[in-house]
Amino acid sequence: MKRVFSLLVIFVLMAGTFLFAQSYKGTTIRVLVWDDALTVAVESMIDEFEKETGIDVIFERLPSGSILEKTAVSISQNRTDYDLVSIDEPFVPQFGDLFIPYSQWPQGKVYPKIDLERDLIPGVPEGSYWDGSYRGLPINGNVYVWMTRKDIVNNEQYKKEFQEKYGYELDIPQNFDQLLEMSEFLSNKGIYGFAPFTKSAEGATAEAILMFESYGTKVLEQVGEHDFEVVLDREKAIEALNMYKALCEFAPPGWQDMGHSERIAAFNQGKVFSMFQWPAIIPDHENPDQSLVSGRIYYSAPPAGPVRRAPVRGTWMLGIPKASKNKEAAAEFAYWWSSYEAGKELVKVGLTPARTDLLLDPKFIEQKPYFVGIFNSMRYSVSRPRFERYAEVSDVIKVNWLAGVTGRVTPETAIDNMIKGIDEVLGRYGY
Numbered sequence: 001m002k003r004v005f006s007l008l009v010i011f012v013l014m015a016g017t018f019l020f021a022q023s024y025k026g027t028t029i030r031v032l033v034w035d036d037a038l039t040v041a042v043e044s045m046i047d048e049f050e051k052e053t054g055i056d057v058i059f060e061r062l063p064s065g066s067i068l069e070k071t072a073v074s075i076s077q078n079r080t081d082y083d084l085v086s087i088d089e090p091f092v093p094q095f096g097d098l099f100i101p102y103s104q105w106p107q108g109k110v111y112p113k114i115d116l117e118r119d120l121i122p123g124v125p126e127g128s129y130w131d132g133s134y135r136g137l138p139i140n141g142n143v144y145v146w147m148t149r150k151d152i153v154n155n156e157q158y159k160k161e162f163q164e165k166y167g168y169e170l171d172i173p174q175n176f177d178q179l180l181e182m183s184e185f186l187s188n189k190g191i192y193g194f195a196p197f198t199k200s201a202e203g204a205t206a207e208a209i210l211m212f213e214s215y216g217t218k219v220l221e222q223v224g225e226h227d228f229e230v231v232l233d234r235e236k237a238i239e240a241l242n243m244y245k246a247l248c249e250f251a252p253p254g255w256q257d258m259g260h261s262e263r264i265a266a267f268n269q270g271k272v273f274s275m276f277q278w279p280a281i282i283p284d285h286e287n288p289d290q291s292l293v294s295g296r297i298y299y300s301a302p303p304a305g306p307v308r309r310a311p312v313r314g315t316w317m318l319g320i321p322k323a324s325k326n327k328e329a330a331a332e333f334a335y336w337w338s339s340y341e342a343g344k345e346l347v348k349v350g351l352t353p354a355r356t357d358l359l360l361d362p363k364f365i366e367q368k369p370y371f372v373g374i375f376n377s378m379r380y381s382v383s384r385p386r387f388e389r390y391a392e393v394s395d396v397i398k399v400n401w402l403a404g405v406t407g408r409v410t411p412e413t414a415i416d417n418m419i420k421g422i423d424e425v426l427g428r429y430g431y
Helices: 002-024 038-045 046-053 064-076 088-099 156-166 175-185 204-214 234-250 258-266 279-285 325-339 340-349 362-365 370-378 390-405 410-427
Strands: 029-032 056-062 084-088 147-148 191-194 221-224 227-230 270-276 297-300 316-319
Touching: 002 297, 002 325, 029 038, 029 064, 029 325, 038 046, 038 056, 038 340, 038 362, 046 056, 046 325, 056 064, 064 088, 084 088, 084 325, 088 204, 088 316, 088 390, 147 370, 156 175, 175 191, 175 234, 175 270, 191 234, 204 234, 204 390, 234 258, 234 390, 234 410, 258 279, 258 316, 279 370, 279 390, 297 370, 390 410
Parallel strands: 029 056, 029 084, 191 270
Antiparallel strands: 084 316, 147 270, 147 297, 221 227
């Protein structure tokens, strides 16, 4: 009897799924996403989603830098070329009002709606938050992770010498003062203590925010409902910039123009002790065919400044335009992408999970030890300035930060020019 009942339950569930799928039959959705190995993998699995739901998916991948331009010309309050769009966290304020709040997303008929607070890593949902509501579904757990060479901190001779000189244990640096002292010590061993990001790119802005927040100051804040002001504390910002400059004295040659490729190469060649990395790049460091330090890396939250740890967050969210005529089908696709079943396959090809049950799954941690570092970093995560014209603010921060770090101007001048430049951006838009 029990067996008959169990078979009946299974039949009812399968029949329900089939009927729901039939309700979507003939529906086509257009999805706009960034282009990388992960989204290629998602695309390869779409056939499964289409069979389960009856929804046809037109999946368009673009370089991340082109997504903003495409979104700007393709979506408005009254019309849209897409039913689901991926947005990088700093640009949620720019486009957020074009998307329906997540609280208004429909329940899934085939896949359950994701509970942002219960299902996702603490800190991740904030990436989609703007103007009083979550504007979409965060799809990855992207945040700064700190990497420290395990073989160096476990070197008994180094530990003995360091203890004798500095009075504490050589280990994962817990604050920037420790990182500076460890870098100084290792410079006599032919090891560079730190690898900065100094290319004229968004990564330089992220480094500035990491340091400013660690030293207790934000850059920009909303005042009331419709105004913003620069809140960068000049003295704290100068102190943060000076620390970064000091760390750069122990960086590899050519540090004044280091981007992702240069940093990856230096660390993989065993030249660098400790630095930050984005999760999507970490597999390059753990690939034994590419890295001399594979399997010899600790992953943690970044060192703290005088006030706090401040790993910079950079999640992507999926948003449903208000003008979409296929909101239920678009939500269904997002729920499928965010499901445990789809996620466990996507992890194999590079997904940085937003789901807690994926990120802390012991079998995945065994394969990808940096997942624990992501979880710990996300607890302290900070955002870049939340402002509709973020790209212009970022450009001001980047240009002046790099000018100060590389010595083209004094730290004092760099911060003064940064404050002035951001004020000018606000003024251009009536703030």
